Amino acid sequence: xxxxxxxxxxxxxxxxxxxxxxxxxxxxxxxxxxxxxxxxxxxxxxxxxxxxxxxxxxxxxxxxxxxxxxxxxxxxxxxxxxxxxxxxxxxxxxxxxxxxxxxxxxxxxxxxxxxxxxxxxxxxxxxxxxxxxxxxxxxxxxxxxxxxxxxxxxxxxxxxxxxxxxxxxxxxxxxxxxxxxxxxxxxxxxxxxxxxxxxxxxxxxxxxxxxxxxxxxxxxxxxxxxxxxxxxxxxxxxxxxxxxxxxxxxxxxxxxxxxxxxxxxxxxxxxxxxxxxxxxxxxxxxxxxxxxxxxxxxxxxxxxxxxxxxxxxxxxxxxxxxxxxxxxxxxxxxxxxxxxxxxxxxxxxxxxxxxxxxxxxxxxxxxxxxxxxxxxxxxx
Amino acid sequence: xxxxxxxxxxxxxxxxxxxxxxxxxxxxxxxxxxxxxxxxxxxxxxxxxxxxxxxxxxxxxxxxxxxxxxxxxxxxxxxxxxxxxxxxxxxxxxxxxxxxxxxxxxxxxxxxxxxxxxxxxxxxxxxxxxxxxxxxxxxxxxxxxxxxxxxxxxxxxxxxxxxxxxxxxxxxxxxxxxxxxxxxxxxxxxxxxxxxxxxxxxxxxxxxxxxxxxxxxxxxxxxxxxxxxxxxxxxxxxxxxxxxxxxxxxxxxxxxxxxxxxxxxxxxxxxxxxxxxxxxxxxxxxxxxxxxxxxxxxxxxxxxxxxxxxxxxxxxxxxxxxxxxxxxxxxxxxxxxxxxxxxxxxxxxxxxxxxxxxxxxxxxxxxxxxxxxxxxxxxxxxxxxxxxxxxxxxxxxxxxxxxxxxxxxxxxxxxxxxxxxxxxxxxxxxxxxxxxxxxxxxxxxxxxxxxxxxxxxxxxxxxxxxxxxxxxxxxxxxxxxxxxxxxxxxxxxxxxxxxxxxxxxxxxxxxxxxxxxxxxxxxxxxxxxxxxxxxxxxxxxxxxxxxxxxxxxxxxxxxxxxxxxxxxxxx
Numbered sequence: 025x026x027x028x029x030x031x032x033x034x035x036x037x038x039x040x041x042x043x044x045x046x047x048x049x050x051x052x053x054x055x056x057x058x059x060x061x062x063x064x065x066x067x068x069x070x071x072x073x074x075x076x077x078x079x080x081x082x083x084x085x086x087x088x089x090x091x092x093x094x095x096x097x098x099x100x101x102x103x104x105x106x107x108x109x110x111x112x113x114x115x116x117x118x119x120x121x122x123x124x125x126x127x128x129x130x131x132x133x134x135x136x137x138x139x140x141x142x143x144x145x146x147x148x149x150x151x152x153x154x155x156x157x158x159x160x161x162x163x164x165x166x167x168x169x170x171x172x173x174x175x176x177x178x179x180x181x182x183x184x185x186x187x188x189x190x191x192x193x194x195x196x197x198x199x200x201x202x203x204x205x206x207x208x209x210x211x212x213x214x215x216x217x218x219x220x221x222x223x224x225x226x227x228x229x230x231x232x233x234x235x236x237x238x239x240x241x242x243x244x245x246x247x248x249x250x251x252x253x254x255x256x257x258x259x260x261x262x263x264x265x266x267x268x269x270x271x272x273x274x275x276x277x278x279x280x281x282x283x284x285x286x287x288x289x290x291x292x293x294x295x296x297x298x299x300x301x302x303x304x305x306x307x308x309x310x311x312x313x314x315x316x317x318x319x320x321x322x323x324x325x326x327x328x329x330x331x332x333x334x335x336x337x338x339x340x341x342x343x344x345x346x347x348x349x350x351x352x353x354x355x356x357x358x359x360x361x362x363x364x365x366x367x368x369x370x371x372x373x374x375x376x377x378x379x380x381x382x383x384x385x386x387x388x389x390x391x392x393x394x395x396x397x398x399x400x401x402x403x404x
Numbered sequence: 405x406x407x408x409x410x411x412x413x414x415x416x417x418x419x420x421x422x423x424x425x426x427x428x429x430x431x432x433x434x435x436x437x438x439x440x441x442x443x444x445x446x447x448x449x450x451x452x453x454x455x456x457x458x459x460x461x462x463x464x465x466x467x468x469x470x471x472x473x474x475x476x477x478x479x480x481x482x483x484x485x486x487x488x489x490x491x492x493x494x495x496x497x498x499x500x501x502x503x504x505x506x507x508x509x510x511x512x513x514x515x516x517x518x519x520x521x522x523x524x525x526x527x528x529x530x531x532x533x534x535x536x537x538x539x540x541x542x543x544x545x546x547x548x549x550x551x552x553x554x555x556x557x558x559x560x561x562x563x564x565x566x567x568x569x570x571x572x573x574x575x576x577x578x579x580x581x582x583x584x585x586x587x588x589x590x591x592x593x594x595x596x597x598x599x600x601x602x603x604x605x606x607x608x609x610x611x612x613x614x615x616x617x618x619x620x621x622x623x624x625x626x627x628x629x630x631x632x633x634x635x636x637x638x639x640x641x642x643x644x645x646x647x648x649x650x651x652x653x654x655x656x657x658x659x660x661x662x663x664x665x666x667x668x669x670x671x672x673x674x675x676x677x678x679x680x681x682x683x684x685x686x687x688x689x690x691x692x693x694x695x696x697x698x699x700x701x702x703x704x705x706x707x708x709x710x711x712x713x714x715x716x717x718x719x720x721x722x723x724x725x726x727x728x729x730x731x732x733x734x735x736x737x738x739x740x741x742x743x744x745x746x747x748x749x750x751x752x753x754x755x756x757x758x759x760x761x762x763x764x765x766x767x768x769x770x771x772x773x774x775x776x777x778x779x780x781x782x783x784x785x786x787x788x789x790x791x792x793x794x795x796x797x798x799x800x801x802x803x804x805x806x807x808x809x810x811x812x813x814x815x816x817x818x819x820x821x822x823x824x825x826x827x828x829x830x831x832x833x834x835x836x837x838x839x840x841x842x843x844x845x846x847x848x849x850x851x852x853x854x855x856x857x858x859x860x861x862x863x864x865x866x867x868x869x870x871x872x873x874x875x876x877x878x879x880x881x882x883x884x885x886x887x888x889x890x891x892x893x894x895x896x897x898x899x900x901x902x903x904x905x906x907x908x909x910x911x912x913x914x915x916x917x918x919x920x921x922x923x924x925x926x927x928x929x930x931x932x933x934x935x936x937x938x939x940x941x942x943x944x945x946x947x948x949x950x951x952x953x954x955x956x957x958x959x960x961x962x963x964x965x966x967x968x969x970x971x972x973x974x975x
Contacts, residue, residue, distance in 0.1 A: 101570070101574055102573070103573075122573075122578070122715065123570075123574060124574075124576050124577050124582075125576075128574060129574070129575075130570075130575075132570070133567070134565055136567035136570065138571070138572070138590075139590065140589040140590055149572070149575050153577045154576050197571075197575065198574075201576070207574070
């Protein structure tokens with residue numbers, strides 16, 4: 025599907041490996057936000073947000089509801105006006121350009137398909153507004169419908185289609201003009217899990233094929249990790265961290281990001297020794313472990329993130345293990361999800377792959393856990 | 405099914421039977437068509453029929469042109485502003501037509517504020533006669549019927565997904581393209597419904613053209629009332645009424661065919677599926693596509709030129725037109741309220757001084773007080789009849805699985821579209837036969853004919869808002885059907901019932917046309933007293949009565965407002 029589109033696009037985008045290389049040969053636009061402010065009465069929905077989006081990048085705004093991600097999207101779309109700061113697209117300010125002249129594509133949470141039009145008319149709408157001639161428009165619409173596997177539904181009205189199909193029509197309408205920027209406002213939140221996963225992959229491939237810059241808003245951290253080149257995690261009107269999915273997941277910069285993205289064990293520990301770039305810590309249960317002392321934590325106490333899947337378990341005590349008591353154990357198919365309590369009363373969440381050797385532990389079973397220096401991350 | 409029976413029997417006896425009798429009388433001449441031939445051969449009636457159509461069409465068009473920006477204005481505002489604007493539309497909707505017409509007479513009268521302003525500005529040398537011409541008829545009728553149009557359009561505007569206009573903009577459509585391609589097509593059903601409701605109501609209008617029109621503005625309903633004074637015209641009189649009835653039903657039928665009959669009661673959920681089927685069928689019809697295609701080809705290029713204007717133009721058009729409409733609806737009422745405190749013994753604005761003398765006169769005059777109490781008693785009795793019969797019928801429709809729900813609903817609601825003049829005339833002979841003329845229960849029952857549709861519409865909407873699973877949950881946990889009703893259903897619809905009772909009361913309290921036919925010299929209701937006085941002397945006591953009525957509506961709405969808002973949120 026992706027190659028099909030790439031060969032047809034007037035300006036074929038190259039397959040891209042990293043965010044930097046992506047800039048070359050892509051048709052997407054770069055977006056620069058500087059100190060963007062938006063207030064609703066006393067509530068500051070966007071609090072001096074600055075963000076550089078590279079041309080052709082797939083960037084996700086991730087955050088809980090009320091964190092300002094939709095506000096930022098609405099500001100970019102031009103549905104709301106800035107209370108402060110600047111927005112530039114490809115170096116030009118867009119604050120005073122009305123929505124319909126910005127030339128973006130947009131996918132809405134509710135799809136917002138025009139109920140009075142057929143699928144074809146919906147997809148043709150942006151071309152019609154842009155004044156394309158009839159033959160070009162018809163060809164473009166047919167192409168786009170084919171890419172989105174909607175050709176057989178062309179004559180239907182939105183109300184005659186399933187949620188997943190409506191979603192694909194909405195995407196088709198957003199990309200039909202080959203916009204330099206596509207905004208997506210939680211487009212998958214109304215779909216069931218299986219469908220969501222397949223459309224995630226579809227959007228991802230589509231992005232690679234059309235090369236537009238995509239700004240994607242979601243509160244689903246799994247979705248953000250799967251799809252993005254970079255993720256901007258938002259909280260209370262600010263961007264609290266921005267980085268690649270791997271970066272965000274492995275090296276969160278604060279408790280909020282650590283807890284919001286993925287499942288986490290945040291362990292309070294005491295720094296007992298520093299040796300060069302490494303340091304030794306001891307948690308309240310007396311378990312001693314090493315961690316990378318890379319950034320700035322001095323002596324005293326530290327919060328250490330250990331992801332549940334990084335915790336190793338054994339049935340018998342070994343060198344440097346910590347005994348825990350199982351409080352719950354769930355079989356989730358490919359993984360086991362175990363909650364356990366340390367002897368000093370802390371709760372640990374553990375995920376391990378299901379193997380033939382390991383039986384599902386029972387509540388009150390004693391296990392012995394451990395983790396290495398590479399498995400933990402000291403929060404600043 | 406049993407629940408429907410009382411309402412069916414009541415309406416069958418007091419509504420269907422008399423109408424059938426009316427039709428029978430109209431064909432009782434030497435030949436079946438004798439009376440009808442006379443209706444159509446006498447230029448007086450034929451001209452009046454044509455005039456009625458013209459006026460109704462003009463009024464409906466004016467309402468549409470002015471109502472649409474007003475509905476948009478409500479949609480675009482928020483918070484307190486929206487509440488005030490909405491109140492500005494809804495409040496007049498519930499104030500009696502008679503009073504609102506009277507307010508226009510005050511406003512445009514020789515000593516009224518309009519004349520004062522015009523002479524003050526030097527545009528007129530001396531106060532002119534602004535009343536009693538075609539212009540005031542159109543103005544008055546448009547003002548009286550505008551709320552129906554605004555509410556009808558707003559109900560379809562408010563149902564739109566707010567993301568749709570945004571999606572259009574994001575797709576490159578400017579404000580005008582968004583309006584023409586998205587907003588207008590999607591609100592077409594609301595516009596159609598509003599247009600027909602206004603048109604049909606205007607066809608049977610009697611009060612406003614009588615008070616504001618001149619000799620050349622006789623509408624058809626007025627002829628029926630005038631002819632009713634001559635006993636000799638039996639048969640011919642009924643033929644006139646049948647003509648009006650048939651024309652009304654013809655338009656309702658045509659509209660129902662195109663829009664679905666649900667437009668009469670605001671397209672409840674009851675028939676949602678059917679309404680949608682109706683629109684898609686219409687959309688597929690070739691002549692419909694041809695029509696919209698043509699409209700598009702003609703209008704779109706013009707609008708495209710307009711789109712070169714600054715976007716602020718569109719916004720200001722909406723604000724100015726919408727704001728103007730709200731002002732036109734509210735100002736006359738305010739002027740009347742101010743005049744009720746006047747110290748002058750005649751109508752003049754601004755009043756030379758303020759006093760409570762007219763309030764004293766009203767409360768100390770035994771005639772006014774008797775009329776007030778009789779009206780209250782009749783309205784209370786009528787509300788009881790309406791609520792008991794209407795609520796049980798609504799229950800029968802919503803909570804049972806009988807077939808033809810839409811047809812039954814249509815029959816229950818149909819009295820709302822029959823011109824009151826026709827209804828009054830047909831009831832008159834029934835009342836004579838059973839010696840009900842001028843009795844309190846007779847009037848209360850007659851008023852209940854119009855009260856039942858109100859109750860049925862409100863209560864069935866409230867019932868549909870009740871989650872069926874709540875009732876099922878109660879039943880699963882051991883509640884008998886009666887207990888389920890008492891503990892789950894009744895509390896949930898109680899606000900709706902209260903609102904229905906209030907509106908049924910108000911309907912009867914304001915009713916004039918039926919009372920004109922069915923009352924006697926001994927039984928004067930408040931609207932009858934007002935009617936007599938307006939024709940006889942325009943003194944400030946009428947302003948007092950009007951102000952009290954406004955007060956009643958305001959209190960009622962203030963009590964019912966939160967209730968209605970809640971039931972809407974629940975639905």
